[in-house]
Amino acid sequence: MTGGTRTGPLIAAAILVAVAPTVRAGGGAAEISQDCAVRTGCFPGDAAGFPVTIDGSSGLSYRLTTDLVLPDAGTTAIDVTSPDVHLDLGGFKILTSACLGATALCRPSPDQGVGVRATPLGLHLRNGDIVGMGLAGVLAGGQARLEGLRVSQSAQAGITLGGASVVRNTASFSNGGAGIVTGSASIVAASSIVSNLGNGVSAGDGSMVIECTVRNNGNVGLIFPSPASGYSENTITNNGGQAVSGGTNLGNNLCVGPGVGSAACP
Amino acid sequence: MRSGKAPSPAAARTGVLRVSALALAAALLVAPQARAGDGAVAIHHACATATGCFAGDAPGYPVTIDGSAGLHYVLTSSLILPNPDTTGIRVATSDVSIDLGGFKIIRADCVGATTSCRFPGTGRGIEVASQLYLGLRVRDGDIVGMGRGGIFAGGQAKISNVRVSQAAGNGIQAGGASVVTDCRSFSNLGDGIQVGPASVVSGNAVVSNGSTGISTFNGSLVLENLIRNNSSGLLNNSVGTPFFDTGYRGNIITNNGNPPQVRQGVDLGANLCLGPGDTNPICP
Numbered sequence: 001m002t003g004g005t006r007t008g009p010l011i012a013a014a015i016l017v018a019v020a021p022t023v024r025a026g027g028g029a030a031e032i033s034q035d036c037a038v039r040t041g042c043f044p045g046d047a048a049g050f051p052v053t054i055d056g057s058s059g060l061s062y063r064l065t066t067d068l069v070l071p072d073a074g075t076t077a078i079d080v081t082s083p084d085v086h087l088d089l090g091g092f093k094i095l096t097s098a099c100l101g102a103t104a105l106c107r108p109s110p111d112q113g114v115g116v117r118a119t120p121l122g123l124h125l126r127n128g129d130i131v132g133m134g135l136a137g138v139l140a141g142g143q144a145r146l147e148g149l150r151v152s153q154s155a156q157a158g159i160t161l162g163g164a165s166v167v168r169n170t171a172s173f174s175n176g177g178a179g180i181v182t183g184s185a186s187i188v189a190a191s192s193i194v195s196n197l198g199n200g201v202s203a204g205d206g207s208m209v210i211e212c213t214v215r216n217n218g219n220v221g222l223i224f225p226s227p228a229s230g231y232s233e234n235t236i237t238n239n240g241g242q243a244v245s246g247g248t249n250l251g252n253n254l255c256v257g258p259g260v261g262s263a264a265c266p
Numbered sequence: 267m268r269s270g271k272a273p274s275p276a277a278a279r280t281g282v283l284r285v286s287a288l289a290l291a292a293a294l295l296v297a298p299q300a301r302a303g304d305g306a307v308a309i310h311h312a313c314a315t316a317t318g319c320f321a322g323d324a325p326g327y328p329v330t331i332d333g334s335a336g337l338h339y340v341l342t343s344s345l346i347l348p349n350p351d352t353t354g355i356r357v358a359t360s361d362v363s364i365d366l367g368g369f370k371i372i373r374a375d376c377v378g379a380t381t382s383c384r385f386p387g388t389g390r391g392i393e394v395a396s397q398l399y400l401g402l403r404v405r406d407g408d409i410v411g412m413g414r415g416g417i418f419a420g421g422q423a424k425i426s427n428v429r430v431s432q433a434a435g436n437g438i439q440a441g442g443a444s445v446v447t448d449c450r451s452f453s454n455l456g457d458g459i460q461v462g463p464a465s466v467v468s469g470n471a472v473v474s475n476g477s478t479g480i481s482t483f484n485g486s487l488v489l490e491n492l493i494r495n496n497s498s499g500l501l502n503n504s505v506g507t508p509f510f511d512t513g514y515r516g517n518i519i520t521n522n523g524n525p526p527q528v529r530q531g532v533d534l535g536a537n538l539c540l541g542p543g544d545t546n547p548i549c550p
Contacts, residue, residue, distance in 0.1 A: 028310065028342040028369070056378050060344055061368055082378055084408060086368045120380060122408075122429070124368070143452070145429070164452060164473045185473045185494040185520075206494040206520040230518045230538035232490075250516060250536035 022058050029061040029088065032078070034068055050075050051117070056082025064092040064128065071097055073108035073134030073155065080118035080140075087116065089128020089149070099132035099153060106132050107153040107176055114139045115151070121162070125149065136160055137175070142183060146170055157181050158196060163204060167191055178202050179217060188212060199223050200239060209234060209247075220245045221257070236265065299335055300342075306365060307335050309355070310343035327352045328393075333359035340365040341407065347373050350387025350413025350434065357402055358395040360420075366407020366428065376411035376432060384455060386434040387413020394420045397441055404428055415439055416454065421462060425449060436460050437475060442483070446470060457481045458496060463504075467491060479522060488514040488531070498524040499539070502531035519549070526550050 022030050022043040032052055036042040043058035050070060054062060062085065068077045077094045078087065094115045099106035111134025116125055118140040127148040130137040137151035142162030149170040151158040158172035163183030171192040172179040179193035184204035192213045193200040200214040200221045207224065209231040214221040221239040222231055224247035232250035236243045236257070243255035244266050255265035299320040300308040309329055313319040320335035327347060331339060339362065345354045354371040355364065371391040376383035391409035394402060397420040408429045409416040416430030421441030429450040430437040437451035442462030450471045451458035458472035460481040468489040472479040479493035484504040493499050499522035502512040515534035519527040520541065527539040528550050539549035 028367075060370060083380060084370065084372075084410065086370075086408075088368065124408075124429075143429075143431075143450070145450070164450070164471060166450065166471055168448075185471065185492060187469075187471050187492050189469070206492070206518060208490070208492045208518040210490060210516070228520045228538070228540045230536075232516055232536050248538045248540075250518075250538055252536070 028059075029063040029086075030058045031065045032062055032068070033064070033066040035066070037068060037077075051077055051079040054078065054080045054082060054085055054087070056085065060084055061086045061088075063088045064090045064094075067093045067095065069095060069097050069100060070113060070133075073098075073111035073113045073132070075134075076112070076114045076117055077130075078116045080116065080123055081120065083120035084122040084124075085118065085120075086124040088126055089130075091128055093129040093131060094133075095129070095131040096133065102132075105153065105174065107174065108132060108134050108155050110134060110155040110176070115154075116140070118144070130154075136177075137172070140165070151175065157198065161186065172196065178219075179214075182207060193217065199241075200236070203229055205229060208232075214239065221255070222247065231265075242266075306338040306340040306363075308342045309339055309345070309364075310341065311345050312343070314345060328354060328356040331355065331357045331359065331362055331364075333362065337361055338363045338365075341367045341369040341371075344370040344372060346377060347371065347389060347412075349373070350385045350389055350411070352387075352389040352413075353393055354390070354409075354412075355392045356395050357392065357399060360399045361401040362399075363403040364392065365405055366409075368407055370408040370410060371412075372408070373411035373413070379411075382432060382453065383411045384432045384434050384453070385411070385413060386455075389413040390415045390418050390435075391430070391433075392416075393418040397421070400441075402440075409433070415456065416451070419444065430454065436477075437472075440465065451475065458493075461486060472496065479519070482512050482531075484511050486512045488512070488517060490516040491518075493517060493519045493527075494521050496522045498522050498529070499527040499541070500531065501529045504530060514549075 045055040045057045046053045113134035115130035115137045121143045123140045123144040129150045133154040137154045138159045144161045144165040147168045151172045154175040157177035158175035160181040165186045167188045173194040175196045178198040179196040181202045185206040188209045190211045195216045197218040199219045200217040202223045205228045207229045211233045214236045218240045220241040221236040221243045223245045229247045230250040233252045235254045238257045253265040322332040322334040400422040402419040402423045405426045412433040415435035416433045416437045419440040423440040423444040425446045433454040436456035437454035439460045444465045448469045452473040455476040457478045458475040463483040464485040471492045475496045478501045479496035481501045499519040512531040513534045516536040519539045533549045537549040
């Protein structure tokens, strides 16, 4: 029948559109873009619309190929439900539309949106910016590794991670809560934590904070629950509360600020 | 004696087809060698299991690097090993560089696992066929759930930015004069990191391993590591006397099971040692 012949290609096309295609970057990572995020879903397991859901069925390596622009502070950009996912932001941004091109503060009122949320263990996130989230820039479970990120203007904490995590070469600034919060046995290294409204870095027992700049945060610069954490080679200046609370000074730290009479850290 | 008569067009076509089929078969028999953008030779699960990834590598695990395809390799997908007795990559020459490219070498049972998937066997993630093969470099990826050990390297190795977990042996083991930096080794049954003499171990997180967190031999430097919740903390195994020829500085060594937190070696300062029952955070 002629009608059947005509509709066949349309049905085939409809099937192709309905099944989210998995596009892979040169390195074999599955690609995430604004277009696939809002229109088709980016790969099997991800429905159209935010958040992009990574359940591991398309592999464990993913890469942004465009910025992700969220409509509001209640929207989460990427929700990781599988352990051990590696996500390269590729130098791109995850940001709310209100922060697009903003030259002044665009921090929203508290809401539910997260840049990258990963409850399971072992998220590896790197190389990009997360700006203006309603809840947090990054909210991840333990054994996470973050590097080369710039997280700013979240309504609450910039980065919150579970235990045995590593944050390196990252900037967390102008967030409405703490700059970086980690569980026990974590490393925060070579990072800049500036102008957050809460504490600068809050790290669990057995953690290490090394070679960081912690400045202009609204509350305590570094805060630890006990002496079983250490800090060395940090510059901790001009924070609203104590420079350091808890932990063990392992040397070569500079503590200066309101109420801190000398450059000696506790 | 062959006739000088030219073949008919049909026979010529048949001959061309036969030649083409032979060429195709030959092409299929020779392992293809794909090169990544930076010139490194690509390794991925499909070539590892189906064709071999390059000259010198037969189909099936382990991927064998004998140097005939070059010295630089990069993973372009995760390698999923079928069981704990399978090794992912075996290196049979010196000075090989393997970039894991952010991918994993992982045992199938560990894919998506949210609880411990450790299981003993004979397989490793990456191993040298002989410790006489020096200078292995491994970087940027994960190795999960190996039956024997995560990485087994000879001397003069450099291991960087690798996460090794759930191995039923040592997480990372390297011979003398090696550098292990910016790695994470946790939940392995053996040592988290074990290196031979004159090595540098720096910037690593070594957590919840079943034996020693970091184990070294004579003349090594252990710098700015986090060592926590292992059966024991930092051990210098130096042989002969004095025992005090390994130094450690800037480490956080806490809550490891068997006191003291550090056995042997010289405290070069800025270390924190605090274990169960300790009240004074001073290293020996």
